[in-house]
Amino acid sequence: MKAKFGHYLRVLGSLYLLLAITTGLAFLPLDAWNWLPSVVIAFVMAGLIMLFFMRLRQSEPLLWLTSASGFAWLSLLMLFVVLDYISRPWPR
Amino acid sequence: MTFPLLPYEDSSYAARVDGIFVSLLVLCTVITLGVFAVIIAFCIRYRRGSPADRSHRPSESTQIAVEFAWIILPLLIFIGLFIWAGNVYFEMFSPPADGVAIYVIGKQWMWKIEHATGQREINQLHIPIDRNIVLTMTSQDVIHDFDVPAFRIKHDVLPGRYNTMWFKATKTGTYHLFCGQYCGDFHSLMVGDVIAMSPTDYAAWLQGHGEGTSDTLAADGSRAFHALGCSGCHEGSQVVHAPSLNGLYDEPVPLQSGQVVRADDTFLRDMILQPAKNVPAGYQPIMPSYQGLVTEEQIVSLIAYIKSQKSAASADNPTHP
Amino acid sequence: MTLPPDPKSISTVNYLNEEKTVASWFFTHDHKRIALLYLASITFFFLLGGVAAMLMRIELIHPRGELFTSTTYNKLFTLHGVIMVWFFLIPSIPNVLGNFLIPMMIGARDMAFPRLNLISWYVFMLGGLFAVFAILVGGVDTGWTFYTPYSSTYSNSWVIAMAVGIFINGFSSIFTGLNFIVTVHKLRAPGMTWFRLPLFVWTLYSTSLIFVLATPVLAITLTLVALERGFGIGIFDPRIGGDPLLFQHLFWFYSHPAVYIMVLPAMGVISELIAAFARNRVFGYNFVVYASLGIAFLGFLVWGHHMFVSGQSVYAGMIFSLLSFFVAIPSAIKVFNWTATLYKGSITFDTPLLYALGFIALFTIGGMTGLMLASLAVDVHVTATYFVVAHFHYIMVGGAVMAYLGGIHYWFPKITGRMYPETLARWAAIILFIGFNLTFFPMFILGYMGMPRRYHVYPEEFQMLNFISTIGTPVLGIGYLLPLIYLGWASFFGRLAGPNPWNATGLEWQTPSPPPKENFAEIPVVTTEPYAYHLLPEAAGIHQETHDR
């Protein structure tokens, strides 16, 4: 139990660290692009939570696939919607 | 009670759209009847108790070959169809520069039409034949759809933005104008006529209707430009740093964000209603929004005015493109 | 593969008569009973939506439309659309036939989560209650598509109640899909490998993926519409810079795959029927499986073809058009494979096969006109006209409902343990086919001539075709009512069927009819491919006959 506790604690520590980084990065003058680093870090944090807190690491491959499917389908939705919006001004 | 089977075919697109449609119709009919014929033949030949030979059913490898044949063949046909139909579609949505510009405002449940020369109509659109007509359309409330079946054209008319559509009528006559997008109670009464006229008749019509209404759209716009206070900043003000709008129309505008956009109808409309959306490079976002302060008709006339300043500017300075 | 010795025996204790109280039905966890609860509910909704359709057709006899006011007509087509899509078509085959058959087809005693299965029915009924409430207090006039800003701002009807109804209904779909996926993954009998699954199970598996991954987007979209309407916080409101097209993107991200929710299970039923009555293996089984998965996946990527004239980007329109052509390919594969399955079969023309052939005919026409709609320039002309109405009724009614009825007839002996009257049933199938074409074929012509949908006042030149269409409606109506009557009668008075009246393969036919409560006395072990009709004793007989000649 002790070993497990330390293991979870390390994950929590990493999460805290990433939170500090993402918050700090937000103060950089990146203007319209400041979402990019913070969203990347959010994905890393989500990955940590899924792997360790949600115990995906010890789970069968089926669950890996399932956990990815939601994000995969969401990216399809976003991809095609964004495609419409960025190509909308043309041809003028 | 008449009983026609094909609609009139009276615009530059109509024949091309019908060309694709009829080819598709022939292709699909052949395939469909082919499938039906095979099914019927099998049903008769292999009915229970028939003496047909049932040995030597297709082997695994034959099956795979057959499957790939009927995957790849349709795929090629489909890509061909896509290119053909896509081409015409692309053209439908690329308006020419030299068209007769007409503004359309849809509202529950009528079509308001404004000609650049100042004529206004409701539920009627008079156009000359053999000229490119460019419609710039917006809606005052819900989504409508400007649909003229005889010309094979249709486009949604959205609130809050301009959609453009163009066509060229080829025969004189009166055609149905429908609202193609469901828009509420009297959707099916939001209909009108498109009246395509010979150029001489059209000129006469413009004359006859130009007299009653006093001004061109641009003149209306000029009045609004002063009444709404636009001129206070945009006409040589020393206090406020605002761009002059002379000759602006259709020119590229560099934005603060680094993008470059063209100053077309939609851009001007956005500048009036949501000035902060596209801030031009070198200017502060200080212009107030006119959301709720101007009517759709006023915006249309303001744009027509800015457009007219373009032609005035190029008349002053002939070297300007 | 051994069949019980006496084919006319009826199991004395079965899922129908094991418990007799009303409570035993309403609190049952048995997937078969839940299927029957769904059957009763969706039949009710079908009749409700059907009456609305009849009234619309009557109104459309006359071009001036003087029977109803515009408002009433608008409410009628909204009612018809909402009820038929969400409360009949989507739950029809999955929740009735799927619920009944999936555990039996894969050799399981029940669904993975029997309690969730029951909850999903209650959720469905709660959603239905909201929908019926919205109709009773005044109706909704937005059309089933709920386009903003009409639905969120301008409509003067019970949009929120209806949106809540559909929102709740969505959870029923999600729970059902979840249950199906887990069941198929985790509860297959020993030896039932993935590629031994009946095609019906494969199509329902694909459908469940859509249920689970598309429905939540509809749920959130309708929630946003309701919030915008209820609290005036405009998320799609153009007056503050919102975009109504975003609503359409989100709506069709669900609603286009939803079309495949309706038609994929129908394809599964047809695969079963063709194999059983042609007494043949399904031609290219693997390809049909991949086609189902392909449809489920590609179906997510084509939603923009509902928006070719909406003002979405021209480039997006092109990509959606190309992908729409691609999604036609797996459907074409299926039609060709069904046809090829008839080859060298031994075909009997029982009612289920008549429905299956009717399905192929109507689905082919529907699919081919779909190609026309995918062709961009043609779509500009025919979208939002009766051409589209005809197209999707060929797929949804000609396709999905034909398959549903075919499936109901095929598995009727399994469900009730009794046979339906064969001759009458064949006539009903033929009447249905004629009535359907009479009603909907004229709409293709009407649409190409330019008659917009959702019009009840229309130019006079369209009257003749509308008139023909309306004449077809009562024929179609008889085609639906006949089965309702004779199947009802046959449930109690039909002759006993025995466990396997069609002499079909498949695990569901290896239990008594009606099945006992837990389906199998002993979980079967599967040793053969599906549709192994060539291994049945009779197959030898046919070959014998051929050789004798």
Added chain:
Amino acid sequence: MTAEAAAEPLNFPFKEAAHQRESALFGMWIFLATEVLFFGGMFTAYTVYRYSHWQAFQEAARHQEWYLGCLNTLVLLTSGFTMALAVECARRGNRGWLLGLLTITWVLGAAFLGIEGYEYHSKFGEHLVPGSGFHFDGTDPGGSELFFVLYFTMTGMHMFHMFVGLMLILFFGVWTRFSPRETAMPNRFEVLGLYWAFVDIVWLFLYPLFYLVHPR
């Protein structure tokens, strides 16, 4: 994996504990995939509107207190940690620790809702709640209103999920506390743990998108 698991009564139609556990977890993961798309609709709306009104979003985001968002993230991450430990205890049948950790998780979750409620309250005072009372001095008030529309709907939907989570913790916790069985039933806590972690993950995306757009 099953060796350490505490006893779980078998539900029809399962005949083996491991089989039942696998199926329950699989079902929950499918449900979470569903939830991803449920929130996904709103994330898509956010993407589109931030793209078309990016300046208005920057202006609006200046009215967000980033430190409150950061604090909330901290609270939520910690609660995710205690929940993960609670699940571990449930699997080992350690009822005392389980109940203790659940209580901590519950308190942290409630604190999160409290902070969020405080933010909502101050937004009312600043007329930043969308609707007829909305008032924003900026170059594109409409675009800024969209920011707050998204802020309230997305965090609101998230808070609703938190609330459901708290109710479930309460319900299962009390049930376990007063059930006569010595050990806990681990499957329901594993499933609950997955749900709770998912709600954390959603917030991890909300935090940068609403608090870190333009922190000052």
